[in-house]
Amino acid sequence: MKLLIVGGVAGGASAAARARRLSESAEIIVFERGPDVSFANCGLPYYVGGTIADRDKLLVTTSERLKSRFRLDVRTSSNIEKINRAAKTIVVREQASGRVYEESYDKLILAPGAAPMKPPIPGVDLPGILTLRNLQDVDRIKAAVDAGVRHVVVVGGGFIGLELVENFVHKGIPTTVVQSQDQLLSPYDKEMTAPLEQVLKEKGVTLLLNNTAEGFEQQSEGLMIHLKSGQHLTADLVVLGIGVRPENQLAIDAGLHVGPRGGIQVNDTLLTSDPDIYAVGDAIEVKDFGSGEPTQVPLAGPANRQGRIAAENVFGRSSRYRGTQGTAIIGFFGKTIAMTGASEKTLRFTNRSFRKIYVHPAHHAGYYPGAQPMTIKLLFDPKDGLILGAQAVGGEGVDKRIDVLAVAIQARMTVFDLEEMELAYAPQFGSAKDPVNMAGFVASGLIRGDHPQTDVESLLATASDQRPYLIDVRTPQEFSQGAIPGAVNIPVDDLRERLKELPANKPIAVYCQVGQRGYLATRILLQSGFTDVVNIGGGYKTYKLFSPG
Incomplete structure (x- = not known):
C-alpha cells in the first residue's frame, strides 16, 4: 500500500x-x-x-x-x-x-x-494588513507588535479575531474591532454574546458592529481604513479575521x-x-x-x-464519521462562552420546532467561596424533549457543562434524562443539583405543563398597552436597582396575601431575577384561581441579555 x-x-x-x-x-x-x-x-x-x-x-x-x-x-x-x-x-x-x-x-x-478570507477591496494587500493561519503569519504579527504598534484594527469578531484582541490588550495596545454583523461570534445566538461585548467596553476596546472595511490606504501616519459607515480609522496593524x-x-x-x-x-x-x-x-x-x-x-x-x-x-476497517455538532469554546478576559449543537438562529432558519429555557446558576455551591455565575441556554424539541443545542457563558465551569450537554446530544438524550443525570458533586466543584440538572428540571417542567413560560423576546415584541399584567416578584431592593418597564413589585413572599390586588380577567406574567421565584409565583397563582399565568423565562437576568443598556 x-x-x-x-x-x-x-x-x-x-x-x-x-x-x-x-x-x-x-x-x-x-x-x-x-x-x-x-x-x-x-x-x-x-x-x-x-x-x-x-x-x-x-x-x-x-x-x-x-x-x-x-x-x-x-x-x-x-x-x-x-x-x-x-x-x-x-x-x-x-x-x-x-x-x-x-x-x-x-x-x-x-x-x-x-x-483566511481576504475581501477583494482596494488596498487589502498593503503591508501591515495580515491574516493568521500558520507560524509564519504569527511571526509577522508578533514582529509588528514587538516593534511598537500604536493601534491595531481587527476586522472580524470571530474566534481568532477575539483571541487576538485579548492578546493585543494584554500587550497594552489600543484596539478596535470592526464586525459586519450586529453581534460577536456569529455561530452563537446574539443575546449570549452580550456579556462579551460588555467585557470589551470594560477593557477599553472600541467595538464597531454592523460595519465593514471597504478599503485600505497607506498614509504617512500608517494605514487608513475606510468603513462602510463613512468612518475612517488609522492603525499601524490590521488583522483580517473575517472567516475562512x-x-x-x-x-x-x-x-x-x-x-x-x-x-x-x-x-x-x-x-x-x-x-x-x-x-x-x-x-x-x-x-x-x-x-x-x-x-x-x-x-x-x-x-x-x-x-x-x-x-x-x-486500511480496510469499517469506520464512520457521525457528523459534526459544532462544539466550540473560547476564553475571553476571564469569561468563557461555549456552545454545542444547533443554535436558535439555525433552528429558525430550518423551520425546526423547538422550545428554549435559560438558567443562571453558580458554577459550584453558593456557600463555598468563589462561586461564579453562568448562563445556560438549552434548546429542545417541545414534544419529546430531545436536546437540540446548548450555549453557556460565564466564568469557571462553563466548559464542563457544555461538554456534558455535548455528550447528551451525541447520545440522543432528552431533557428528562438531564433531570436524572448523576454528576460529580463536592461544594468546590458543583452543586447537589448541578446546573445541567437545573436546565433539565426547567425544560421538563415546561413540557409537562408545570411551568407555563413566555420568552423575553415575545414580551419585548408586544406593544406596552397589549402586554399582560406584569409582576416583579423580587424584593423591593432588587426592584429598585432595575426592573422591566411597567412591572408592579409584589415580592413572592407577599403574593398569597395580595392576590386581591391582581386583575381577575387579564393575562399575568411574572418574573424574578433568574426564574426560580417566578416559577413558584406561577404555581401559586395557577392554584389560586388565575388561569392565564406565565413566567418570563430566565427572569430579569435574561431580560438584561436582550436589553443590556
Missing part, C-alpha cells in the same frame, strides 16, 4: 500517525506546503500576547519526529499542483529548488485545510465533487467521489449531527477524528 497525504497540521498528521499504527509495511508520504508539518494553530494568538512564551511549544510535532518514530516520509515546503486521477499520480513542486515531479499512489488523503474558505482548488481541478459552500463532498467514511481519494478537515463538507444537512464547520477536534477515520478506512 502506498498512501499519500496532502496536508499536515490536524487532519493530515492524525491520518498519517494512525495509518502507520495500522500498517508497518505501508509506504506513507506526507506533503505539506509550509515548513511545519504539525503545529498548534489554535495557540497562535497566545504567542502574540506572550501567554505562550516559547515558539517551539507551538510545534505539535516535527518532521524529524514523524520520520524517526513513525517512519513517515515527510516532505515540507512542497506544493501539490495537480491530481491525475486516471494515472493515480500527483504533481509536486519543491518550493526551494523548483523541481517538479510526479508521485504515484494507491490511496490519497486530502487535508489541505482552509485559508476551504482550500478546494486541487479537488475542483481534479473533478471531485464540491458542495455549494466550497467543501469537498465526502460520505460517512470520508471518501470523496473518487474511490481512491479521501478528504478530511476544514476543506470538507460535513453532515450536521443534528439535522443531517450538509454544512461547513472548521474545527480542530473534528479534523483530528476525521484523519483517524479516513486512515482506518484506507
